[in-house]
Amino acid sequence: MRRADAIADRLGAVGSGNALELRGITKMFGALAAISDVTLTVRPGERRAVLGSNGAGKTTLFNCVTGDFLPTSGTIRLFGEDVTNFPAHERIRRGLRRTYQISLLFGGLSVRDNVYLACRGVSRGRFSLIRPRRGEALMARAEELIEAVHLGDVRDSLVASLSYGQQRQLEIALALAGAPRLILFDEPAAGLSPTERADLVAILTGLPAHIGFIIIEHDMDVALRVAQTVTMMHNGRIFKEGSPEEIENDPEVQELYLGDGSHAHG
Amino acid sequence: MALAADGLQVAPTRVERIPAAYWVVGALLLIMPLLANDFVLFQVFGWTFIMGLIALSLMFLAGYGGMVSLIQMTVAGVAGYMTAILGSSGVEQISLGLPWYVYIPAAIAIATLFGTLVGALAVRTEGIYTIMITLAIGSAFYYFAKQNYGIFNGYTGFNLVVPPDLFGVDWRQPIAFYYLTLGCAVLGYLAVLYVARAPFGLALQGVRDNPRRMAALGFNVTAHRILAYSLASVLAAVGGILLVWQNAQISPGTVGIPVVIDVLVIAVVGGLRHPIGPFIGALIYVLLRTFTPDVLAAFGQSGERYKLLIGLGFLLVVFFSPDGVLGLWERWRARRRRDPLKGAAQ
Numbered sequence: 001m002r003r004a005d006a007i008a009d010r011l012g013a014v015g016s017g018n019a020l021e022l023r024g025i026t027k028m029f030g031a032l033a034a035i036s037d038v039t040l041t042v043r044p045g046e047r048r049a050v051l052g053s054n055g056a057g058k059t060t061l062f063n064c065v066t067g068d069f070l071p072t073s074g075t076i077r078l079f080g081e082d083v084t085n086f087p088a089h090e091r092i093r094r095g096l097r098r099t100y101q102i103s104l105l106f107g108g109l110s111v112r113d114n115v116y117l118a119c120r121g122v123s124r125g126r127f128s129l130i131r132p133r134r135g136e137a138l139m140a141r142a143e144e145l146i147e148a149v150h151l152g153d154v155r156d157s158l159v160a161s162l163s164y165g166q167q168r169q170l171e172i173a174l175a176l177a178g179a180p181r182l183i184l185f186d187e188p189a190a191g192l193s194p195t196e197r198a199d200l201v202a203i204l205t206g207l208p209a210h211i212g213f214i215i216i217e218h219d220m221d222v223a224l225r226v227a228q229t230v231t232m233m234h235n236g237r238i239f240k241e242g243s244p245e246e247i248e249n250d251p252e253v254q255e256l257y258l259g260d261g262s263h264a265h266g
Numbered sequence: 267m268a269l270a271a272d273g274l275q276v277a278p279t280r281v282e283r284i285p286a287a288y289w290v291v292g293a294l295l296l297i298m299p300l301l302a303n304d305f306v307l308f309q310v311f312g313w314t315f316i317m318g319l320i321a322l323s324l325m326f327l328a329g330y331g332g333m334v335s336l337i338q339m340t341v342a343g344v345a346g347y348m349t350a351i352l353g354s355s356g357v358e359q360i361s362l363g364l365p366w367y368v369y370i371p372a373a374i375a376i377a378t379l380f381g382t383l384v385g386a387l388a389v390r391t392e393g394i395y396t397i398m399i400t401l402a403i404g405s406a407f408y409y410f411a412k413q414n415y416g417i418f419n420g421y422t423g424f425n426l427v428v429p430p431d432l433f434g435v436d437w438r439q440p441i442a443f444y445y446l447t448l449g450c451a452v453l454g455y456l457a458v459l460y461v462a463r464a465p466f467g468l469a470l471q472g473v474r475d476n477p478r479r480m481a482a483l484g485f486n487v488t489a490h491r492i493l494a495y496s497l498a499s500v501l502a503a504v505g506g507i508l509l510v511w512q513n514a515q516i517s518p519g520t521v522g523i524p525v526v527i528d529v530l531v532i533a534v535v536g537g538l539r540h541p542i543g544p545f546i547g548a549l550i551y552v553l554l555r556t557f558t559p560d561v562l563a564a565f566g567q568s569g570e571r572y573k574l575l576i577g578l579g580f581l582l583v584v585f586f587s588p589d590g591v592l593g594l595w596e597r598w599r600a601r602r603r604r605d606p607l608k609g610a611a612q
């Protein structure tokens with residue numbers, strides 16, 4: 001019966017429309033509320049920027065969505081399905097992806113192995129004891145991803161030996177593996193050179209329309225160019241939501257965030 | 267070089283890519299029965315391959331999975347006990363006397379199940395706690411085997427446990443036993459090398475380096491760790507069966523805490539970074555254990571002092587080369603490859 005219920009739940013969810021629905025998400029670290037009562041809806045294919053000063057709770061929000069942390073309270077629905085108590089890997093297998101603000105890679109493995117692992121993680125045969133053959137579809141897919149982020153020249157290098165910018169590129173490649181439906185990018189442009197930034201914007205704007213993403217980005221130039229909607233966070237709460245123009249011209253936002261001059265904007 | 271530039275150079279075949287050192291060591295191991303006497307074949311090499319296999323199962327878990335398990339000797343012991351209990355031994359009121367094609371797979375299966383269950387408990391812990399929980403289960407098994415007379419025959423254990431007369435060969439004859447243990451060791455070694463590059467092995471190394479990221483890529487980290495224990499248990503189980511055949515007996519002392527620690531020492535001294543490490547460690551261990559008592563006696567010292575020597579050796583290796591003898595060797599080679607004039611690696 002429980003299994004039938006679960007299937008019914010998933011079938012019902014197909015039509016319900018939203019990629020992500022957060023209701024009243026709160027995450028406490030001891031007495032500190034890193035995020036409080038966040039309610040947020042993201043449509044399939046929607047591209048949203050999350051802005052907010054350091055410590056606003058943006059990364060914590062991502063961690064709750066992916067299951068890196070369990071929220072203290074609130075519910076998370078992913079493509080209509082309640083995943084609040086799902087482990088991270090179950091959410092990923094449903095089409096969620098993420099990158100990390102501080103690169104979280106496999107330093108002891110080559111670039112190719114890193115990307116191959118990402119492709120393997122969202123397909124069958126994760127436990128396979130048979131070595132992949134050269135022509136294997138998943139290998140070919142990994143090679144494509146490596147080319148897409150311009151890491152072809154270092155595909156056989158150990159990841160620990162890559163430059164900072166290359167590691168950031170690899171972060172992106174890992175998040176594009178398989179068939180993503182919603183990707184969470186945590187400050188992907190931080191520390192990149194202007195050329196690398198342009199590459200990043202090209203990758204983001206070039207994603208197929210059915211792939212939605214949420215991007216945390218301090219660089220307003222990048223954020224406003226790739227996003228259709230903007231969410232401002234402040235002290236763990238959602239402070240404003242709207243189109244990029246609305247947010248840019250909002251006097252309260254300007255005072256709080258843009259006006260202090262500590263952030264680049266275009 | 268000119269040929270290479272013209273694109274005419276033929277790519278090396280799989281066989282040609284095997285380093286020369288492999289051919290030399292392989293050939294030496296194959297003709298060893300021509301060079302060494304029975305004692306060296308049976309006692310030194312047989313024991314080296316067996317302890318190497320058991321330590322290899324720890325290397326697999328620790329080197330590729332980042333899990334330091336002290337249960338591997340106990341898993342080997344479970345397989346050894348099952349060989350004695352399900353097969354034949356001098357303790358006829360307990361041993362079932364089943365045919366080899368039943369008791370060998372059954373012994374491996376039961377030991378693997380045991381190792382997997384321990385793994386399922388241990389993977390929820392990290393670092394020192396993994397060591398503690400596996401050590402605790404290992405000593406519990408030791409005391410259980412010692413006090414249980416119905417199944418494990420208590421303190422005495424089982425004697426006269428010998429390999430079956432397969433193909434009309436007496437596998438306890440030194441030459442046959444040498445090739446038997448060599449074959450198992452080589453198979454185990456190659457299997458570990460192979461699996462390390464298969465999806466499961468890669469994923470295991472990913473889990474070692476970064477479990478959080480592995481989960482964010484869709485991997486069930488806990489399940490991968492548990493399966494690693496299962497695979498490692500198979501290696502240890504084969505080692506355990508060979509061990510009971512070599513000694514022709516098994517008793518609680520076979521799985522006592524000193525041996526459990528010895529397996530850790532072998533793996534660490536040899537090196538945890540490559541599957542050859544445990545065999546190097548095992549050879550050093552066996553040589554020390556076999557010959558130092560005589561050397562010590564010649565100097566008028568008690569033969570028991572070899573333990574002190576092993577302990578000192580362990581200290582020195584951990585102190586000077588945390589990645590074992592293998593690490594020393596790699597650093598020495600790197601230094602030799604360095605250009606003496608330019609100082610940089612060629």
Ligand SMILES: Nc1ncnc2c1ncn2[C@@H]1O[C@H](COP(=O)(O)OP(=O)(O)O)[C@@H](O)[C@H]1O
Pocket residue numbers: 029032033034052053054055056057058059060061
């Ligand atoms: N693992 C953690 N343990 C304790 N406090 C944390 C942890 N992660 C984040 N915090 C705290 O939560 C708040 C929000 O952090 P974070 O989500 O990283 O902000 P942002 O990504 O917007 O800069 C900060 O005050 C931070 O110190």
Ligand SMILES: [Mg+2]
Pocket residue numbers: 058059060101
């Ligand atoms: Mg952050």
